[in-house]
Amino acid sequence: xxxxxxxxxxxxxxxxxxxxxxxxxxxxxxxxxxxxxxxxxxxxxxxxxxxxxxxxxxxxxxxxxxxxxxxxxxxxxxxxxxxxxxxxxxxxxxxxxxxxxxxxxxxxxxxxxxxxxxxxxxxxxxxxxxxx
Amino acid sequence: xxxxxxxxxxxxxxxxxxxxxxxxxxxxxxxxxxxxxxxxxxxxxxxxxxxxxxxxxxxxxxxxxxxxxxxxxxxxxxxxxxxxxxxxxxxxxxxxxxxxxxxxxxxxxxxxxxxxxxxxxxxxxxx
Numbered sequence: 001x002x003x004x005x006x007x008x009x010x011x012x013x014x015x016x017x018x019x020x021x022x023x024x025x026x027x028x029x030x031x032x033x034x035x036x037x038x039x040x041x042x043x044x045x046x047x048x049x050x051x052x053x054x055x056x057x058x059x060x061x062x063x064x065x066x067x068x069x070x071x072x073x074x075x076x077x078x079x080x081x082x083x084x085x086x087x088x089x090x091x092x093x094x095x096x097x098x099x100x101x102x103x104x105x106x107x108x109x110x111x112x113x114x115x116x117x118x119x120x121x122x123x124x125x126x127x128x129x130x131x132x
Numbered sequence: 133x134x135x136x137x138x139x140x141x142x143x144x145x146x147x148x149x150x151x152x153x154x155x156x157x158x159x160x161x162x163x164x165x166x167x168x169x170x171x172x173x174x175x176x177x178x179x180x181x182x183x184x185x186x187x188x189x190x191x192x193x194x195x196x197x198x199x200x201x202x203x204x205x206x207x208x209x210x211x212x213x214x215x216x217x218x219x220x221x222x223x224x225x226x227x228x229x230x231x232x233x234x235x236x237x238x239x240x241x242x243x244x245x246x247x248x249x250x251x252x253x254x255x256x257x258x259x
Binding site: 001025028029031032033035036038088089092093095096097098099100102103106107110111113114115117118119121122 | 137141181186188190195203207242245252253
């Protein structure tokens with residue numbers, strides 16, 4: 001395979017793989033999430049359930065597009081395609097960044113859910129004075 | 133224009149990368165097994181969190197796994213073609229520092245999530 005073919009194949013494979021990784025991550029968390037948010041409210045439960053896959057897919061796509069093939073040493077398409085080492089290194093960088101952003105996405109989602117649970121509980125307690 | 137194989141690396145580099153990914157996943161799994169019990173006990177301090185316990189424990193597992201993949205997927209093996217097998221093993225072991233750093237960050241982030249929950253909800257027992 002030529003360097004240009006490798007560039008095309010790896011680019012779209014990594015993009016597709018990122019989306020699949022995001023969907024798998026969302027699927028892994030989905031079962032537990034449904035039970036966790038059921039205690040908050042039905043509307044919020046439905047909203048948060050739909051938000052997770054979209055949030056993670058966006059994180060993966062953002063990570064993917066944030067890696068550029070163009071840098072100081074490779075300023076033109078021709079120079080990018082000529083360098084095997086650069087193509088492979090950039091592909092690795094894309095993969096690494098996708099997983100990093102997915103981890104950050106899961107963390108922010110869990111943190112937001114934790115804050116939401118606390119706020120909901122405080123609001124519920126404020127509505128029922130005298131209850132712990 | 134140069135030629136490149138579909139993996140973008142030769143067989144030894146591929147084996148080295150696969151070994152590194154495997155080592156990273158094993159380290160992440162060991163860390164998860166060590167932390168799972170304490171995390172469950174912390175979440176059990178408030179019985180209102182019983183429904184959410186599975187989600188937060190699974191979140192820890194997923195974050196550790198993603199962090200391990202993030203480092204192992206992003207690292208390359210830049211060794212000469214005539215490098216010995218053990219040189220690949222050494223490089224994989226050397227790259228583990230990035231994995232451990234990432235796992236440390238995940239544990240720190242997870243501690244923040246648990247802290248928010250327990251500070252906000254406090255200790256509570258239903259019975």
